[in-house]
Amino acid sequence: MAERSTAAVDVADNSGEDPLTAKADKAATDGVAEAEDTAEKSADDTGSEREDSERPTIMTPELHSGHRLARRYRLEECVTRLDGFSSWRAVDEKLRRAVGVHILPADHPRARSVLAAARSSALLGDPRFVQVLDAVEEDDVVYVVHEWLPDATELSALLTAGPMEAHDAYQLVSQLSQAMAAAHREGLAHLRLTPNAVLRSSTGQYRIRGLAVNAALRGISAERPQRTDTEAIGALLYAALTQRWPYENDAYGLSGLPKGVGLIAPDQVRAGVHRGLSELAMRALVNDGATASRQEPPCTTPDELAKAVTAMPRIRPPEPTFTPPPEYQRTTYQQGTYGRPGGRPGAAATQPVPAPPAPLESRTGKVLKWTVAALLIAALGLGSWQIADKLLDHKSAEEPGNSQTTDEEQDDKPKAPVPIAIRDAEEYAPDGTPQNPEGVDNTYDDDGSSYWRTKYYYDGPDLEPSIKKGVGIVYDLGATRDISAASIALRYVGDHTTITLYAVDSISPSGPVESMKKIATTQTKDRSAKLAMQNPAKSRYVLLWMTAMPYSAQDGVSGAGHKQGITDVKFTG
Secondary structure, three states, X not given: OOEOOOOOOOOOOOOOOOOOOOEEOOOOOOHHHHHHOHHHHHOOOHHHHHHHHOOOOOOOOOOOOOOEEOOOEEEEEEEEEEOOEEEEEEEEOOOOEEEEEEEEEOOOOOHHHHHHHHHHHHHHOOOOEOOEEEEEEEOOEEEEEEOOOOOOEEHHHHHHOOOXXXXXXXXXXXXXXXXXXXXXXXXXXXXOOOHHHEEEOOOOOEEEOOOOHXXXXXXXXXXXXXXXXXXXXXXXXXXXXXXXXXXXXOEOOEEEOOOOXXXXXXXXXXXXXXXXXXXXXXXXXXXXXXXXXXXXXXXXXXXXXXXXXXXXXXXXXXXXXXXXXXXXXXXXXXXXXOOOOOOOOOOOOOOOOOOXXXXXXXXXXXXXXXXXXXXXXXXXXXXXXXXXXHHXXXXXXXXXXXXXXXXXXXXXXXXXXXXXXXXXXXXXXXXXXXXXXXXXXXXXXXXXXXXXXXXXXXXXXXXXXXXXXXXXXXXXXXXXXXXXXEEEEEOOOOOOEEEEEEEEOOOOOOOOHHHOEEXXXXXXXXXXXXXXXXXXXXXXXXXXXXXXXXXXOOOOOOOOEEOOEEEEEEEEO
């Protein structure tokens, strides 16, 4: 049983055109490539096209679903077959997680450059990029293994719904420019940064796939790679603001600009576009030395673009819309017309209705009045007797010989539980692979709609110790407390969730869980877990350790599998 990665394969997107500063090299292409990469071929001159037509076609390796690479990666579905290489969705049978694989023959003219690009990208290790997991030459084939992000959405799919709000477009250009600036500082370029290469996760973070590898697979190169990637980010920002592709050709499901009119500023294409973002898109797109928009200098590198974004006034998210409740409507009974016909136009005023008699003047009212009086007299008598009895007990307790007995009786009374405030919390991941560190604060914010979630697992409900011994969070109570009980609200129900509490020495404890002091454990199938200690435990730090999780279907957060979420944790002492 293995943890399933939340990553996505860098599939070979085949639509759209490259930035104006990028060009394809002269490697031969097959019929599919000629049909799908028209924009790349238009960048070559006539001589290059004649030279390409005379070269032999590169054959993609004959592979099929179920084929295994290195006795580990089982191919499931072919995503793309293009220009002598193919892209697959596959399963890593060793770690039992979904991955993506690019495959091409070892004698492919770009095989060496693809291997070099993949290995360089893997060394970057930046979480803002879809990670390269493996790059191998074996059995006359070269294959590159990538993460697979099942919960992420391509930017091209997001733009089909319409242009983005100003805050979303601001986040897009900010995150992309900072990520590409970091890559270029390590000597890596993308050169194929299109709407299909940008993914947005369920948390709103953008991730870039195909760093260096996409260009190597197609043989794309550029004399000024930083300018190429900057122009590509500008094109993405332009598309996000206008839902139009800033070139004459239609691409990625977006309509191009009218032919013959040149590049138009986004705020002239669509009304309501943020002026600062519109100017920023033009400064990134027109970066060949000409003045972009108004008097600002063009942005020629991702680092310059990132600094320009930082210099802008921050764009805040839109305020949530509040729908006022409907006005209170009085019923016809409350309006005094129940059981009476409505008035007619021009009709005379209705006759006054005679008032009913007072409630207590009737026969039933008199009986009720005497009953209430009798009850009040009985209550007064009982109260007087109880007061006299208390006074006598108090007097006898003050006599010698009775004080010890009274103290013992008071000690025997159980004390009311006192809530213990949580001051801080951190996720505990002894194997170095945390689940959801940014969601830890949601477990003690008194908000039932927020939560911390685990990743999903194929086997369960008990976790396989050889893959994952457990998941947990360490809570800081601010000082050493007497802990007598804990209440944990869960997100998913089913068979079953196992939770154990340990007293630990710090918010980042060292050593295995087995060496820690266990203070309580429970198992539940419901949406909550209650833990009570036989004897109160003293500790400042408490580890909540989960070793079993129920199965739950796919939702908007993660795929189907054994998983759990924690919405609220409370301790009492």
